[in-house]
Amino acid sequence: MRASQYWFPTLREAPSDAEIPSHRLLLRGGFIRPLSAGLFNWLPLGQRVLAKVEQIVREEMNRAGAHEVLMPILQPKELWERSGRWETFKPTPLRVQDRSERWFCLGPTHEENITDLVAMDLGSYRDLPVTLYQIQAKFRDELRPRGGLIRCKEFIMKDAYSFGRTREDVDDAYEAMYAAYERIFERLNLPVVVVEAEEGSIGGSDTREFMLLSENGEDTVYMCDSCDYASNAECATARIPEPMAPVEHGERRLVDTPNAKTVEQVTRMLGVGPEKLVKTLLFRTDDQFVAALVRGDRTLNEFKLARAVPGDNLRMASDAEVQEFTGARVGFAGPVGLPDDVMVIADHEIATMRDFVTGANRDDAHFTGVNVSVDFEVDEYADLREACHGDACAHCEDGKLQARRCIELAHVFKLGTKYSEAIGATFQDADGSEQVAIMGCYGVGVSRIVAGVVERYHDDDGIIWPRECAPFDAAILLLSPDDEELRAVADNLYGELSEAGLEVLYDERDTSPGVKFAEADLIGYPVRAVIGRVTRNEGKIELRRRSDGHEEVVEIGAAVETTLSMLEGA
RNA sequence: CGGGGCGUGGCGCAGGUUGGUAGCGCGCCUGCUUUGGGAGCAGGAGGUCGCCGGUUCAAAUCCGGCCGCCCCGACCA
Numbered sequence: 001m002r003a004s005q006y007w008f009p010t011l012r013e014a015p016s017d018a019e020i021p022s023h024r025l026l027l028r029g030g031f032i033r034p035l036s037a038g039l040f041n042w043l044p045l046g047q048r049v050l051a052k053v054e055q056i057v058r059e060e061m062n063r064a065g066a067h068e069v070l071m072p073i074l075q076p077k078e079l080w081e082r083s084g085r086w087e088t089f090k091p092t093p094l095r096v097q098d099r100s101e102r103w104f105c106l107g108p109t110h111e112e113n114i115t116d117l118v119a120m121d122l123g124s125y126r127d128l129p130v131t132l133y134q135i136q137a138k139f140r141d142e143l144r145p146r147g148g149l150i151r152c153k154e155f156i157m158k159d160a161y162s163f164g165r166t167r168e169d170v171d172d173a174y175e176a177m178y179a180a181y182e183r184i185f186e187r188l189n190l191p192v193v194v195v196e197a198e199e200g201s202i203g204g205s206d207t208r209e210f211m212l213l214s215e216n217g218e219d220t221v222y223m224c225d226s227c228d229y230a231s232n233a234e235c236a237t238a239r240i241p242e243p244m245a246p247v248e249h250g251e252r253r254l255v256d257t258p259n260a261k262t263v264e265q266v267t268r269m270l271g272v273g274p275e276k277l278v279k280t281l282l283f284r285t286d287d288q289f290v291a292a293l294v295r296g297d298r299t300l301n302e303f304k305l306a307r308a309v310p311g312d313n314l315r316m317a318s319d320a321e322v323q324e325f326t327g328a329r330v331g332f333a334g335p336v337g338l339p340d341d342v343m344v345i346a347d348h349e350i351a352t353m354r355d356f357v358t359g360a361n362r363d364d365a366h367f368t369g370v371n372v373s374v375d376f377e378v379d380e381y382a383d384l385r386e387a388c389h390g391d392a393c394a395h396c397e398d399g400k401l402q403a404r405r406c407i408e409l410a411h412v413f414k415l416g417t418k419y420s421e422a423i424g425a426t427f428q429d430a431d432g433s434e435q436v437a438i439m440g441c442y443g444v445g446v447s448r449i450v451a452g453v454v455e456r457y458h459d460d461d462g463i464i465w466p467r468e469c470a471p472f473d474a475a476i477l478l479l480s481p482d483d484e485e486l487r488a489v490a491d492n493l494y495g496e497l498s499e500a501g502l503e504v505l506y507d508e509r510d511t512s513p514g515v516k517f518a519e520a521d522l523i524g525y526p527v528r529a530v531i532g533r534v535t536r537n538e539g540k541i542e543l544r545r546r547s548d549g550h551e552e553v554v555e556i557g558a559a560v561e562t563t564l565s566m567l568e569g570a
Numbered sequence: 571c572g573g574g575g576c577g578u579g580g581c582g583c584a585g586g587u588u589g590g591u592a593g594c595g596c597g598c599c600u601g602c603u604u605u606g607g608g609a610g611c612a613g614g615a616g617g618u619c620g621c622c623g624g625u626u627c628a629a630a631u632c633c634g635g636c637c638g639c640c641c642c643g644a645c646c647a
Contacts, residue, residue: 012596012608013582017640037639091646109647143571143645157647197647209647218646234646411647443647479606510605517607532606 001472003507008045010519020216022454023148025463029523031450031471038145038153045523046450048471050156053449054135056187056468057158064180066131066160071113073137077103079112083422094139094153106139111419111441114161118437119425122163127427128437129169131176133160135446147216149451150407156447162440163425170414170438174206177442181210181410188449189466190456192409195221196231198303199413210410212452217407222387226399235303237383238391238401243351250355250369252336258364261331263296266366270357273297277357278350278370280333282322285311289325291335293346293378295353298385308345308382326361334359335376336367344377347384407452408445415439457547463524464546467570473502474563475525477516479532481508489556490531493541496560497529502567521546526570527563545570 014024015034026032031046042050058068074096080086086105093105107113114132122128138157145151162173178194185192190212197209209232211221220233231237260266267274277296282289283305290309294300306314319330325342326333335344335358355369372378393399420426420437429435450469457464467473474497478490487508494506505525507516513532520528530542534553541559544551545566554562 009580010608011581015581015640016583017576019641034639138647140647144641144643146641151646159647199647408647413647441647445647477606482605512605512607512609514605514607514609519608521607530606534606 001503001505003505004509006044006505008043008523010522018148020147020150020455021458022150022216022451025454025458025522026148026451029463032149038142038151040149040152045471049450049465049469050447052469052471053188053446053453054156054158056184057135057444057446060180060184060187061133061158061160063183064131064176066133066162066177066180068134069114069117069132070134070136071107071110071117073107073139074104075107075110075113077105079116080105082116083112083419085112091141091143094141107136108138108140109157109441109443110134110159111161111415111439112423115419115423115425115439118161118163119420119423122425122427122437125165125427125429125435129162129164129173131160131162131173133158133442147218147451149447150216150218152447155445158444158446160442162442163420163437164439165427165429165435165437167438170440174412174414174440174442177412177440178208181412181442181444184444185210185409187468188453189468190409190449190452193221193223193230193404193406195223196235197411198232198234205416206412206414208412209408211406212409212456213404213406214452214455215405216455217405219406219408221404221406222389222391222401223404224393224396224399225402227393227396229393229395229399229401231387233386233403234301236387236401237394238385238387239394240348240383241352243348244354247354249371249374252367252369252371252375254360255366255368256364257332257366260364260366261329266357267296270366270368272357276353276355278335278353280335280359282317282325282333283309283314284317284321285309286313287311289317289321289339289342290314291333291338291342291344292384293335293344293350294385295347295349296357298347298349298388300347300384301386304382304384305345308380308384309343326359328359328362328365332359332361332363332365334361334367334370335378336370337361338376344379345384346372346378346381348381349385350378351381407448407455409449409452410442410444412442413440415441458524461518462522465524465526467526467567470524470526470570471503472505472525473497473567474527474529475505475507475520475523476529476531477513477520478506478508479513479516479530480536481510483536486531486535489535489541493529493531493556493559497563500560500564502563527566529559529563 008030010030011028014028018024030043033041093108095105135158137154139154164170192210192212194208195211197207199207222236223230257269260269263274274296278293281292292305322330357368358370360367389403391401417436425437426434454463480486497504526546528544534540540553542553547570
């Protein structure tokens, strides 16, 4: 590509509202331009990078035996009602109406659609297993887009779905996708951490997320500093402490705590630390009330609670329900003296506590000196709290959990039969019986990967693209475009490198050398060839690798070969 | 949705408290010079100061409302 004929507008300064490196550098380098919050245009350079990442994903999907399809972005409401997700999917899909006021959503994901598609033609167990995928724009009505390409309203995603006859089929497909993802990130030179995760709105099991560690990420993972345990903060587990042996305990006393509704207010008023408090959080299922107890300085994890509690539709009790059930305003609930029909579930840590503080189930009062088995009974202990930085690891002897920020780049789930049952993806098995296909789903944030790569690979001067996703393999900087001799050398090199199969940006513009150098560094071509003074004086071409600054000055005739070898290390 | 910040040529910003000709740097156009790390000189183009309303002889500036953008939080493949 001749730079003089290309469209790659760069900026000397990034817009002030771009804060993280990937956002700033992709704007400055002329890869993307904003349209609106969470919406970006892809300029030619950005489109090239995106296409490269897509192609890597495509190749690895195909290698893993998946087949590419393309489904509509626009999906009818009726389809989503069949799975029940029209109302429940979070974040709420973007919804639109056509001229006859029929509702559609802009697909945030395609489980319903793919299941319906496969169900149309699925007859025999002989049709299975199969894995289909697509690469396409997805839409999420995010509460708040942020970080440039990190979280957008519209983004490019690769979503794959596997259908199997048996659990083993799903396991195989899952393993194949998992391995494909490892290859994808290896090719992109991205060191990802695979972590345990929650299922969110998709539903399923064996969820793993592929995380790129980055201070500018918006997820948190806990990684053990000793073993290989790693988990998303939303489901990380710390080691369960040994229950404390029965010991002497104090007497329960009622104390006045006027208007002290929060842990902070209570601790301040009573002069004790939050680790001496027990928080009582009231929930309901369809059948019963649930009182969940965690230490005052801990955060309850609702996913964990929902798993530990029998019954459906766990939700936080409303203020009115709390008031009616406990007889006190919100903020004074406690486990002592609750009605019998409540399930009292406590985090394991509660079993290590003595003489703690709880709400008294009456306005403006708390108990001190409260003890399990003495003042109330716990129906069940479970891991309910969120893990914290420095917690003991549950999976090894003396490891500690370390909190790290990260960017989620991909996920894999086993879905089971949630969608195949709802949509009716059934087949006739060998014994003549009708069976429901078992599914898995596997997503890659393609556009987010672009941001991730830049977060991982940049310096003060600009982006340092790994070769596999660089917009061009190399750049030729012709510093003196008016010099016929030099121009001939550069033209020739351009031809030869192109001939050798490289994608080359040939900067033969009539601009100053400084501009060419600065833009080349900013845009981040893996290898840069300079044709200028050294070429004129010594008949040589300077080659420089962006990633490590490695430089070689070679005879004109050796430039192609050297460029190719330098690219190997890029 | 709560908290905070911002909105003035394409980008970065000043001006605003004290109302009175809209400014600077970069970029852009023309010409000449220049050509190894975002060149120099000269000339030039480009702005309903986010929008609507109010106060005033007069509003970028003061007041009210709205919109947009960014950050933090809540939430979240």
